[in-house]
Amino acid sequence: MTQKKSPQGGTFKKFIVVMVIILIIALGFTGLNYYLKYFGPNVTGKQEYLYIHTGASFNDVFKTIKDEGIVKDSTTFYWSAQNMNYVNRVKPGRYHLHEGMSNRKLINMLASGTQEPVTLSFHDLRQKEQFAGFVAKKIEPDSASIIHLLDSAAYLQQYGFTPDNVYTMFLPNSYQLYWNTTPEKFFKRMYANYEKFWTPARKAKAAAINLDPIKVSILASLVDAEALHDDEMPTIAGLYLNRLNKGMKLESDPTVIFAENDFTIHRVLTRYLSINSPYNTYLHTGLPPGPIMMPSVNAVNAVLDYQKNDYIYMCAKEDFSGYHNFATNIADHLANAHKYQQALNERNIKR
Template sequence: MTKKKSSSGGTLRKFIVAMVIILLIALGFTGLNYYLKYFGPNVTNKHEYLYIHTGATFSDVYKTIKDSDMVKDTTAFYWAAENMNYTNRVKPGRYHLRSGMGNRKLINMLASGTQEPVTVSYHNLRLKEQFAGFIAKKIEPDSTAIIHLLDSTAFVQQYGFTTDNVYTMFLPNSYQMYWNTSPEKFFKRMYANYQKFWTPERKQKAAAINLSPVEVSVLASIVDAEALHDDEMPTIAGLYLNRLKKGIKLESDPTVIFAENDFTIHRVLSRYLTINSPYNTYLHTGLPPGPIMMPSVNAVNSVLNYKQSDYIYMCAKEDFSGYHNFTDNLAQHKINAHKFQEALNERNIKR
């Protein structure tokens, strides 16, 4: 009887030990599975960024991740996303993916909206349409949405501009912002920078030459279009300010090219000078209603810090150096213009 009890007790102990081992293995497997699903490397190196559009749902995000092979195990990602309640916390943005990132880290980043900003740098963009197209490549809104606001009288009036001169608000520089910045927030950001640029000192200098900040920028756009070399900008600015003071038409060739909307023109012929446009400064006295290109900060500062002179005429030098011959009298200007026209003829530049 004692041996039977002992044998029975040993069997029970073995059974309990076996069950404990099985349970430990099961727990270990469960723990390992849990760890791998949450912390194991899952993000691939096939894409650097995940773009989540405004209004996107979790289904949209999951489809993008799956179709683009952004993670190795899509089932594990889906499971982790549901368990971390990410399916109800989708936030738009541009998210930096790092190869080997685990689901938990990835989902925490997406759910918290911890996106990486983009750098938007622009300069020397001639037309509003070019500007809108360029910006649309940097942030989420498309060019149509940006143009819509640029051409909206009611919208630009909020900032004190017209649809003709609103382009002066955008000062060339490098800006950091989130990819999903709305068109309205983008404008608000650019206006804040515009206000920061127009310090009391700059406003005082503008008033001293009887121009508003907008008018300074419009003139700066002409100076920028005329000057190939920045060191000549203050002289050109001074010349045009002399013409404005004297009530003489600016007669700027770049304004005619802008009015013609043909930027392949290298020689402004007489027939172009009669183009019926408020931007044609051969026909109209004073400044055009808006800028003919996005003026650089150097050009704006050159107008504010113009070089004083008696010049009222300028003509490109015949050596095609990009510099100009300046004069205060028509006779000398005609001589300078003839030299340049002869140089154009020698190079067979007809238009």
């Protein structure tokens, strides 16, 4: 006699199958949710960089990310950051963002401090204040903190500089450094480059003309301010060295303009020559106490490889080409000066 299957047994089996299916679906959903939270694309691409300031907390970072719309879903970012313990691993810096980055990739980058360096390129900056302001636009420290070190005799002493001549340490070039570089680390980086530049060969050339690297750079700043064309720099350097060796005043017009602190002056009048300043080389013999601008590498090399000549005087050419007429005697110089003054008058250039 055939036994009938128990209805209850069949129902139980169906229940088990259904439960297994539900469990599989739940696990799949949980896995998908986990994947999306960690590995799914979340960075929007609205901002190219995320800046995290020194001393920032996780809450500061999260506020920036949320306020600037850096991620699509700030809740999943927060959840991921908590689970990856990023809240205790915040590092300052400038972080390059890519659209579609996942929470996991973004958090790993931030927690490891994997920054993209900034490129700092500077040249032709006349004054320390101008330089500090320029640098502060590229890295985290503000201009006041940089100026503080530039003006600190005690701090600069360790590098062998003074507030007057420290500007000679900064050689125009392109540098890569991290955005959150401190003012002290910035100085160390610049000094390392300065020492690398001043090779034994360059120091020997400086010694041969009775100058040290700082004085070479101060003289180079005068050469740079006078020369519109680099090919004329060695000639001007030779002229200035002639005057130094003869004990003559350098009588450099750019030093008067620097002392007056008016860089709009195109015509140095007699009244400017009596400005009471240690930078006025019409009043004081020898080099000024510091550079009148950040000297270029070409100007420094022009002093070291100066042209040997007998020139004592120079005057801008009357054709306004940017070149100079040079002279070995006062008579020729006065004739050159007269031609230039006439040209200024014809163009109604009064100052």
